[in-house]
Amino acid sequence: MAATSPNDLASFYSSAWGYHFLSYHVFKQFTKQDGKSKETLTNDVQGLLSLYEASHMRVRDEEILEEALTFTTTHLKSIHNDSLKVEVTEALSQPIRMTSPRVGARKYISIYENNDAHNYLLLKFAKLDFNMLQKLHQSDLTRWWKDLDYANKYPYARDRLVECYFWILGVYFEPTYSRARKKMTEIIQMASFFDDTFDAYATFDELVAFNNAIQR
Structure with a gap:
């Protein structure tokens, strides 16, 4: 596979890793003979950010990606590029790999919207997709939860x-x-x-009977 930048290669690695194991050696082209990352990578902030995200896909003993994580984290912390500052700060706080997909999508929509080069139609469809799925998620819960009347029947239990x-x-x-x-x-x-029933409601004798019933 040919890749011309950390951005291209990192994006490919991140997407392909979930479907089959992809050797981390594809990143070797961005390291020097001593195994350290090339300093020239710092000239491409977007590529540096993508390499940082891809490094979170690493598994044990992937030395190149371990080095990439250390290298990119250090340099991203010193980024002063206003157009990417918010995206970099968000990534350092919570990488994509460690973010719930829909939460990550919501955050990125806001970041992308403030990018002067954003595609208006793409952004519009992204918001529409998010809102439609959010509405479905809300409808998943509404009816059966109201029918249970949980808060009134079991006031001692947490509504979680x-x-x-x-x-x-x-x-x-x-x-x-x-x-x-x-x-x-x-x-x-x-x-x-x-x-909550065990912790905050029933007596010991009641809990013994309750536990026996559950075990049966």
């Missing part, structure tokens, strides 16, 4: 619906998995309910 649902969004955010999101949220919320 949004928190539990957010966990599942890290696994299933696509529209197709609406049923999976609802079922997994129900399970986690129920586990939280049991936890």
